[in-house]
Amino acid sequence: METAIALTNETCQAGASGRVISVDIAAAKAVAIARTVRETEHVPLMAARGRILAHDLFGSIDLPPFDNSAMDGYAVRLDGFAGTGPWVLSVGGRIAAGEFHAGQFASNEVLRIFTGAPVPGGFDAVIMQEHCERTNDAVVITTRPRRGENIRYAGEDVRAGDRLVAVGEQLTPQRLALLAGQGLAEVEVLRKVRIGLISTGTELQQPGVPLGPGQIYNSNRVMIRAMLSAVPWAEILDYGIVPDRREALAQAFGEAACACDVLVTTGGVSAGEEDHVVSALGQHGGTLDVLKVAMRPGKPVKIGMIGSMLFAGLPGNPNAALVTFRQIALPAIRAIAGLASTGPQWSAAVAGFTYEKRLGRTEFVPVRITGRDELGRPVLDMLGRGSSASLMAMALADGIAMLPPDVGSIERGLALRFEPLSGN
Ligand SMILES: Nc1nc2c(c(=O)[nH]1)N[C@H]1C(S)=C(S)[C@@H](COP(=O)(O)OP(=O)(O)OC[C@H]3O[C@@H](n4cnc5c(N)ncnc54)[C@H](O)[C@@H]3O)O[C@H]1N2
Numbered sequence: 001m002e003t004a005i006a007l008t009n010e011t012c013q014a015g016a017s018g019r020v021i022s023v024d025i026a027a028a029k030a031v032a033i034a035r036t037v038r039e040t041e042h043v044p045l046m047a048a049r050g051r052i053l054a055h056d057l058f059g060s061i062d063l064p065p066f067d068n069s070a071m072d073g074y075a076v077r078l079d080g081f082a083g084t085g086p087w088v089l090s091v092g093g094r095i096a097a098g099e100f101h102a103g104q105f106a107s108n109e110v111l112r113i114f115t116g117a118p119v120p121g122g123f124d125a126v127i128m129q130e131h132c133e134r135t136n137d138a139v140v141i142t143t144r145p146r147r148g149e150n151i152r153y154a155g156e157d158v159r160a161g162d163r164l165v166a167v168g169e170q171l172t173p174q175r176l177a178l179l180a181g182q183g184l185a186e187v188e189v190l191r192k193v194r195i196g197l198i199s200t201g202t203e204l205q206q207p208g209v210p211l212g213p214g215q216i217y218n219s220n221r222v223m224i225r226a227m228l229s230a231v232p233w234a235e236i237l238d239y240g241i242v243p244d245r246r247e248a249l250a251q252a253f254g255e256a257a258c259a260c261d262v263l264v265t266t267g268g269v270s271a272g273e274e275d276h277v278v279s280a281l282g283q284h285g286g287t288l289d290v291l292k293v294a295m296r297p298g299k300p301v302k303i304g305m306i307g308s309m310l311f312a313g314l315p316g317n318p319n320a321a322l323v324t325f326r327q328i329a330l331p332a333i334r335a336i337a338g339l340a341s342t343g344p345q346w347s348a349a350v351a352g353f354t355y356e357k358r359l360g361r362t363e364f365v366p367v368r369i370t371g372r373d374e375l376g377r378p379v380l381d382m383l384g385r386g387s388s389a390s391l392m393a394m395a396l397a398d399g400i401a402m403l404p405p406d407v408g409s410i411e412r413g414l415a416l417r418f419e420p421l422s423g424n
Pocket residue numbers: 015199200201203204216217218219220221266267268269270271272275297298299300314315316317318320388389
């Protein structure tokens with residue numbers, strides 16, 4: 001991979017230099033420069049949902065810890081089933097979950113047993129009570145049981161020493177259940193990623209305040225915050241709106257570089273003389289690895305570093321901010337968080353629209369699912385005809401479809417990939 005570009009007076013002319021690279025390469029470069037957080041913390045299991053495991057975790061006990069019954073019924077020994085049935089066997093005891101039975105039993109004795117109760121040594125099977133006929137102190141059994149029937153043997157689920165969860169995996173509710181099953185009360189996870197957010201733009205006003213002439217409301221701030229607020233491994237440091245002035249931006253970048261692992265900005269990355277993001281980055285000795293990407297929307301997205309902080313300068317148009325965040329910035333942020341899997345989660349779909357696009361460029365378009373084809377794949381309709389400023393098209397979208405660079409004409413029925421937005 002090419003090395004990063006240091007930001008001199010010349011290269012600081014935003015958009016002036018840098019080869020256009022593909023989305024895949026841009027995302028790979030962003031992931032490659034991401035520095036995974038090293039510090040760890042111990043958190044109670046109850047507060048660990050979605051956190052990222054710092055080390056592989058191995059089982060310390062067998063699960064289940066002892067042979068136990070999978071059914072309410074009768075524990076039996078196979079040697080009590082001589083000849084042909086039905087067999088009448090006397091009930092020699094009773095054991096419920098949480099109890100322990102150390103007694104000795106004759107081979108023609110059965111044990112009344114309940115789900116989860118330990119199966120004492122010597123018993124070979126548990127017969128469901130529905131398959132037994134109880135008469136006072138005996139049961140009548142008509143079918144010979146199979147060895148091991150309805151017994152969950154010690155260690156058949158997990159063996160002490162087995163790897164339970166690997167480093168870089170997220171603690172889902174199911175994985176937490178597994179760790180709880182091992183008796184763990186807390187777990188060592190990577191610390192949260194500190195993500196700084198800045199909305200650049202002199203024209204921006206925060207919602208709730210009347211608009212002045214030439215102003216628009218800040219949509220990107222809430223959109224990016226809302227996407228991250230659902231992420232359990234992220235901590236957001238919101239620096240609010242910073243006007244299009246180099247000094248103001250440089251000051252905000254300096255503050256963020258002292259506190260954040262990654263800074264996400266929106267706006268100010270294209271070619272005009274009001275776009276000061278890149279030169280403010282240069283003022284801090286920043287470098288850029290991604291300057292222009294063959295994508296629409298989002299071509300002017302910038303990815304680089306200020307010191308040890310990753311810098312993701314997203315374009316200001318809301319759709320460009322959304323797409324570049326999800327396709328390029330988020331994989332790098334996931335890498336910083338320590339996640340083993342970084343890429344977007346694609347779903348298979350099929351085009352229900354026609355569209356002419358430029359060859360060599362990847363386009364990302366808001367889509368709505370209108371039905372299913374004969375293979376069950378979602379059929380997509382394109383919304384908004386591609387304006388990167390359209391808030392409405394994204395608000396109506398079920399997802400973002402990727403129109404690949406090697407395709408010029410999208411025809412109905414063409415297989416596509418799309419990233420569902422699924423409400424978060
Ligand atoms: N001469 C050129 N002009 C532009 C180019 C180019 O290559 N040459 N690229 C265009 C493309 S593509 C995009 S995308 C935009 C990116 O512009 P910037 O990142 O510099 O963003 P701004 O100019 O600051 O804003 C663009 C647009 O978005 C609105 N905006 C900005 N921030 C927000 C926000 N937080 N919430 C809502 N809307 C926002 C802003 O008012 C502008 O209308 O540049 C093109 N120009």
